[in-house]
Amino acid sequence: MAANGNNRYRSKYTLDRGMPGAFPGETVTRRRFMTATAHTAGAIAAASFTVPALGFALAPVFERVQHHWEIAGPTDMFVDNNYVPVTITTTPGLGEVGKQLVYVRKHNPKLDTDPYDRNRPFIAISNRCAHAGCPVRWVEAAERFICPCHGGVYDILGRRVGGPPPRPLDRFYTRVRNGMVEIGPRYSVNSELRPFSPRAPGEPLDGIGQYFYPAQFDERK
Amino acid sequence: MAKINPPVPKALREEPPTPTEDPRSRTPQAQALEAATTVVDWLDERTSLSGPGRWFLFRKVPKGTNWAYTLGTATMFAFLSQAVTGVILAMYYRPEANGGAYESVRHITNEVFWGQLVQGMHLWGASVMIVLIFLHMGKTFLFGAYKYPRELTWVIGVVLLILTMVMALTGYLLPFDQRAYWATVVATNITGTGPFLGPYLADFLRGGPEFTTTTLSRFYAIHMLVVPGLMIALIGAHLYLVTRLGTTAPPWRKPKEKHLPQAAEVEV
Numbered sequence: 001m002a003a004n005g006n007n008r009y010r011s012k013y014t015l016d017r018g019m020p021g022a023f024p025g026e027t028v029t030r031r032r033f034m035t036a037t038a039h040t041a042g043a044i045a046a047a048s049f050t051v052p053a054l055g056f057a058l059a060p061v062f063e064r065v066q067h068h069w070e071i072a073g074p075t076d077m078f079v080d081n082n083y084v085p086v087t088i089t090t091t092p093g094l095g096e097v098g099k100q101l102v103y104v105r106k107h108n109p110k111l112d113t114d115p116y117d118r119n120r121p122f123i124a125i126s127n128r129c130a131h132a133g134c135p136v137r138w139v140e141a142a143e144r145f146i147c148p149c150h151g152g153v154y155d156i157l158g159r160r161v162g163g164p165p166p167r168p169l170d171r172f173y174t175r176v177r178n179g180m181v182e183i184g185p186r187y188s189v190n191s192e193l194r195p196f197s198p199r200a201p202g203e204p205l206d207g208i209g210q211y212f213y214p215a216q217f218d219e220r221k
Numbered sequence: 222m223a224k225i226n227p228p229v230p231k232a233l234r235e236e237p238p239t240p241t242e243d244p245r246s247r248t249p250q251a252q253a254l255e256a257a258t259t260v261v262d263w264l265d266e267r268t269s270l271s272g273p274g275r276w277f278l279f280r281k282v283p284k285g286t287n288w289a290y291t292l293g294t295a296t297m298f299a300f301l302s303q304a305v306t307g308v309i310l311a312m313y314y315r316p317e318a319n320g321g322a323y324e325s326v327r328h329i330t331n332e333v334f335w336g337q338l339v340q341g342m343h344l345w346g347a348s349v350m351i352v353l354i355f356l357h358m359g360k361t362f363l364f365g366a367y368k369y370p371r372e373l374t375w376v377i378g379v380v381l382l383i384l385t386m387v388m389a390l391t392g393y394l395l396p397f398d399q400r401a402y403w404a405t406v407v408a409t410n411i412t413g414t415g416p417f418l419g420p421y422l423a424d425f426l427r428g429g430p431e432f433t434t435t436t437l438s439r440f441y442a443i444h445m446l447v448v449p450g451l452m453i454a455l456i457g458a459h460l461y462l463v464t465r466l467g468t469t470a471p472p473w474r475k476p477k478e479k480h481l482p483q484a485a486e487v488e489v
Contacts, residue, residue: 057425058425060424060425060427060428060429060435061421061424061425063429065429065430065431090431091431091432091433093319093434094318094319094433094434095318095319095320097318097319097402097432097434098433132406132407132410132411133406133407133409133410134403134406134407135403149403149407198430200410200413200414200420200423200430201410201413201414202410202411202413202414203413203414203420212416212417213416213417213419213420214417214420216420216421216424216430
């Protein structure tokens with residue numbers, strides 16, 4: 001008894017510690033075994049509802065969004081020196097909320113001189129401000145996109161000329177099928193109009209700021 | 222336990238019947254008090270909660286306690302008002318992005334009996350609660366009531382403030398009019414501008430890279446299930462700490478001055 005209580009040295013074998021009903025070579029006491037079993041069972045029970053719940057709530061972060069092409073209108077609907085607003089459905093099944101405005105114009109060789117736009121037949125610019133996602137509108141007289149929320153101003157190419165936006169307006173891929181202009185997935189551009197994967201508003205694509213926002217799983221690279 | 226818990230106040234104590242008195246001849250008030258005491262005794266015998274109850278209710282407050290000390294309770298009542306009106310609004314509200322949410326709020330405001338009142342109480346009560354929280358916080362700060370040993374009470378209070386703001390943000394979307402929609406678009410985009418983790422957090426809030434019908438359901442669940450539960454738990458912890466540690470005297474009340482011999486010498 002004294003050997004058990006004053007444990008300078010305590011054998012790991014239950015048999016040596018004089019436990020009733022001990023087996024030779026047994027090291028885990030039944031009390032410890034029972035405690036571990038109860039804790040494991042509790043952990044499995046808790047995980048069995050926590051893991052599905054978390055997965056359910058977090059899945060949209062990883063789920064890849066499906067894109068589709070949508071008809072904007074016949075090719076002769078658009079001119080090369082002014083924008084025509086077109087409403088497209090970005091999220092189907094949502095009614096008005098799932099729609100957004102896209103400003104479309106024909107490719108203009110004098111304006112679209114940068115290498116990335118040379119081969120695009122039509123330019124489609126998103127109306128979501130690159131600052132906080134408010135809807136910008138095209139003001140024809142000023143030849144500017146103007147955001148009503150915080151005063152972001154963009155030129156005819158969607159490049160920022162004033163206000164808080166950190167990058168130009170986002171664009172959409174375009175193509176021509178059967179004489180109709182079609183609008184595809186969105187992409188973001190930096191100040192040189194170089195295309196990048198679609199980014200959320202407020203994320204810069206120039207300078208050090210571009211390294212602060214890692215790639216997301218739900219958008220293609 | 223008996224030492225910490227204050228005794229039952231005299232007004233609530235039962236007068237023992239005199240041996241010569243016939244119990245049936247007692248006044249109805251005395252009989253009602255006796256019946257109430259019997260019920261309380263029955264409960265107390267099984268729960269032993271009368272001690273903690275007295276510990277919570279009949280505690281000593283410092284001299285100089287004034288109306289500023291009621292701001293915390295006022296905030297709690299604003300929360301209770303939000304909880305009750307919120308439950309009633311949830312009986313009519315439908316979190317459908319495809320027009321249902323707006324229509325149900327319109328129905329509540331225009332057609333349901335007292336719907337405008339309840340919806341208005343919930344809407345304006347949110348602002349009242351924020352104002353009261355800041356007054357309460359200001360009082361705590363100016364009175365120095367956040368100092369040792371009440372730091373944890375302050376920290377829990379700050380978490381409660383943040384949760385109240387989460388409630389304000391998520392509740393703002395629910396009417397689903399133009400203002401609600403664009404405010405939430407901007408708010409989730411601001412969330413997304415946080416470096417490194419921001420985009421993931423914004424995706425989690427929206428339920429994807431774009432605003433969808435999931436966003437409304439998510440905000441509704443956070444607004445009426447997740448945060449209220451957390452807030453009730455934390456208000457409980459806050460109240461426990463207030464009772465455990467007591468309140469502070471106002472800073473202008475000095476501790477009782479001891480007669481100092483030096484002062485007497487100077488006076489002479």
